[in-house]
Amino acid sequence: MGQPSQKPPSQKPPLQPWGRLLRFGGEESEPPVLLRRRELTIGRRRGCDLSFPGNKLISGDHCKIIVDEKSGQVSLEDTSTNGTVINKLKVVKKQTCPLQTGDVIYFVFRKNEPEHNVAYLYESLSEEHGLAQDSFEANKENMFHVTKDTSGAGQGDEPQFLPPLPTTQVCFEEPQPSTSTSDLFPRVATSSMEPPAGRAPPSSPDGEPNPNLHLLVTDQGGDTLSAPEGVRAVVEKPDRMEEQLTCCICQDLLYDCVSLQPCMHTFCAACYSGWMERSSLCPTCRCLVERICKNHILNNLVEAYLLQHPDKRRSEEDVQSMAARNKITQDMLQPKVRRSFSDEEDSLEDLLDLSDEDSESSDVSQPYIVCRQCPEYRRQVGQLFHYSGPGSEQRAMQAPGDTPSTSASVTPAQDYVCTLQGSHVICTCCFQPMPDRRAEREQDSRIAPQQCTVCLQPFCHLYWGCTRTGCLGCLAPFCELNLGDRCLDGVLNNNNYESDILKNYLATRGLTWKNVLADSLAALQRGVFLLTDYTVTGSTVLCYCCGLRSFRELTYQYRQNIPASELPVAVTSRPDCYWGRNCRTQVKAHHAMKFNHICEQTRFKN
Structure with a gap:
């Protein structure tokens, strides 16, 4: 001291x-x-x-x-x-x-x-x-x-x-x-x-x-x-202002302060420079720090406060000392901590160590990922079940998901073994790694698709079956997507009133969303219905989100083509809204009941 x-x-x-x-x-x-x-x-x-x-x-x-x-x-x-x-x-x-x-x-x-x-x-x-x-x-x-x-x-x-x-x-x-x-x-x-x-x-x-x-x-x-x-x-x-402008590390007014992301707690740049060498966690909330940014607004507030309270300004020696200790001269990513962690941090730091890497860094610096088809995974499972009796290793290899939990129609993953430190991708749905074989699929169509055609995000359902609880089949051809029974809720531009009219129409005729999808895809193939993404067809491999978005477009056209004679009088007697399908007020129940929104905009069009 x-x-x-x-x-x-x-x-x-x-x-x-x-x-x-x-x-x-x-x-x-x-x-x-x-x-x-x-x-x-x-x-x-x-x-x-x-x-x-x-x-x-x-x-x-x-x-x-x-x-x-x-x-x-x-x-x-x-x-x-x-x-x-x-x-x-x-x-x-x-x-x-x-x-x-x-x-x-x-x-x-x-x-x-x-x-x-x-x-x-x-x-x-x-x-x-x-x-x-x-x-x-x-x-x-x-x-x-x-x-x-x-x-x-x-x-x-x-x-x-x-x-x-x-x-x-x-x-x-x-x-x-x-x-x-x-x-x-x-x-x-x-x-x-x-x-x-x-x-x-x-x-x-x-x-x-x-x-x-x-x-x-x-x-x-x-x-x-x-x-x-x-x-x-x-x-x-x-003095509430002084309390808010005080650095909790040095217990003095903030000087050249920086804010941590994502928690946004603020410290002196010199104070946090010393801290970040020992830990990648926020000193206040222990949140994992991803980025360090200059807080110009707070620096201006401190200067304005010091103009009114010049006696609280730091001494020249203190300012020079802080400038010498400051290692944060510009916005930067949280540097990797390379030390043995303290007792209060080690458990959380070890858990989050994989997330502490720069996503744009080279493959050499990335952690070694092991999936179910890696030799290392098979070796570990073999050691784990060495004393569990004959056949236990084979059962363990199949348990995690060679057979998909959400669709019995998906074929098991090919008998493939990853190369040493081979490339992997993470499933967007279950966050589990799988071998990256997307380039191979371009030459061999027998390899199951691993990404959505529209958003290009990777999914593992068609490769070996997604194991996330509640997954309805995160990747499938559009005509085979399982959208679930609730896909008709708010399906018409989030207008619940119009969506309920469609659901009542289908219920009285014993139809479901699957009939709507099948009829709409047939109309799409004939050129009667159109999609914003004209490349999407019934056989296009889509993820659940992209498939649901295309299904909503087709469902609107399906509802638009229902004859007025097949709908209740209370539905057909409503006047059309000036804004039509583009109306932003149609989400309100009173406005939706009063006006018809299955129509095009007629006024105020540019």
């Missing part, structure tokens, strides 16, 4: 120290921090009296320790993003807490990573103030109101300190993603009540800070006055 630095003393005669801070966990030779001035500032900024320039867990201006010259009362005022922990109680931004000898102050508290903690012990060096501290400890119960947490079961008996003065301003800060203590101490709802006499603030049994306790404020003037019962503190709104 680096050693803290203290501001060099001025040339004036040194003032008598009134207190000191002793570092917890520091080296024995580390001198104490003497408190001489009325106000001691602590933070990451180099201009602070006690500076931690290399510790990103400490805010630029983290807090300040103030002594009242009249009463001698010492207090700590928090100005940080994540708060300060005093005696296992958390003080959040713009709140003050009185200090006394023996108080332990955590500028950084990491419950699970204690080696990152930054803690100091406060000691008073004034005899008079030491007596005042004893008096303060004895009367501390009279200076606060104790409240109960009503936010959850099992926490109702935990007391919480509220500010004693109605004029005191308290700032409640919304929780945000953080690498420090914000996740350890959630804010809780409170209601006022008096504490029993002599009751001390409780802490958790393991000695960790109690997440339900928040020591809030006393009057910043130093003297604490008793407040009338039922009077509440004035609540100040936090």
